Amino acid sequence: MSTGESAAGHPALPDYTVYSLTPLQRNMAIITGGLLLYGTGYLFYHQLLLALLLVPGSAYGPRLLRGLLLQRRRAALTLQFKQMLFSLSSSLSAGRSVENAFREAVLDLRMLDPEGSGDMLAELDIICARMEYGEPVEEALYDFSRRAAMEDVERFADVFTVCKRTGGDLVEIVRRTSSVIGEKLDIQQDIAVSIAQKKFEAKALLVSPLMMVMFMSLTAGEYMDPMYTGAGIAISTVALIALFLCYLWTNKIMDIPL
Template identity: 45%
Template sequence: MNNSSGVNKSSSLHRQLGGRIERMLLWCGWESDATIANLRAGRTLTNYEQYPLNRNQFIATSLIAAVIFYGAVFLFYHSVFLSFAAASLGILAPRIRRKFLLEQRKERLKLQFKEALFSLTSSLAAGRSLENAFLSTHDDLKLIYPDARTELLLEFQIIRFRLDNGEPLEYALRNFANRAGIDEITQFVDALAACKRSGGDLLEVMKQTSIIIGEKLEIEQEIAVMVAQKKFEGRIMMAVPFVFLAFLSLAAPDYMAPLYGGIGYLLLTGALLLLLLCFWLMAKMMSIRM
């Protein structure tokens, strides 16, 4: 009886530990087997608020980050133990990469949507109905984006399938806007739905809406180009202290020797903390919300 209760407690502890490890991995960017299977089978429509990493992306990102953390800490402390401890933080890198890839995909979708608005406005001005204008826009986008995996091409293909099945256009667009999570697309769909309900001048409303949203996207793109240049300069500034430290360690090891003992470790720790604070401040200043 005691043996069976001990086995039950042990199995319960193992399940709890396994559950905690699984939750930690999911938080870091590891996707469940069910999510990966659904993505491979194409059973779910793309949710642009999420970006699941496949196994290879997760492992490669973790390993690259682990090597970088190991090298950075080893340059400061020349300690294999501390370097391996820092390398274990590489498991957090997939979460950061997932966020970066998510934002990158949304920016691509915004740019593609701006091109679609220009084509849609031209089609409406030529006298096409709204449904036919969207179908024509899909054909125009194929010329601009020859890759069939382009996000907006896939979304317009879904809209075409729904129209062929008799679903109203505004419902198909609303589903796309909800999954995209982009203000410009949501505003366009809201304007279209309001115009169709009220029976207003659809062509004029769509033209004005397209012009306003297109100008907004152009301004955001110009800001993004300027910020991208500063981000590149910031990355160079972040790398310079480590390159300088590596150069001194190789070229003048005797000059650096006093830092690797006694109070020198405190000075190195203070310098590392200040560098991390500077990196955090630069990242915050460059993360402009548009």
């Protein structure tokens, strides 16, 4: 994903609320969406021109792909943040300073991600680099929470900043905060797993009418001929609209904010 550049020409820091598709990803989303819509249209109408009327809807494909990739990226970042919290808590409990605890977290996450492709590992590198230039760690952490726009990250940054500046028991507060956030993330993952099967069932129910129409067209073509002329076209159109509304409805039901 491209992160863009700042106004000064320097590479901008990642913004985890947006996702920029590459030209290849965008084109593939449009082409794939166009083929699927054309196939669906031809399946319901058996007329080239009417099927082509659905193809412009493929312009919505990049938006769907962007949302899917952004969701996966944020989910991965959440998991990596949880791993970072446990590493940070362990290091502070072992008597390391805050700065060394963040440096140690880099090593711990690199063991879990040898390729170094994780966003959290990149953010820890940024935090450590800022500390090398004398920037307070809480400012670097706050900047990360602002770009991540995640409740747990923002909460941890606020607690960490207040504790660091007021001289509180940083080890105990980080340990408790890490434990609470970790338990919350575990619950969120359990919920995601529990609804995964329902999401699969919803997709299967949406695909089943298409499979039924295809089966009837292949095995009983004469029986299906009335659906492709006269009033049958109107009925097919109503069926397509109903199927699309069901798709929107199921997506709305299954979209559970975690």
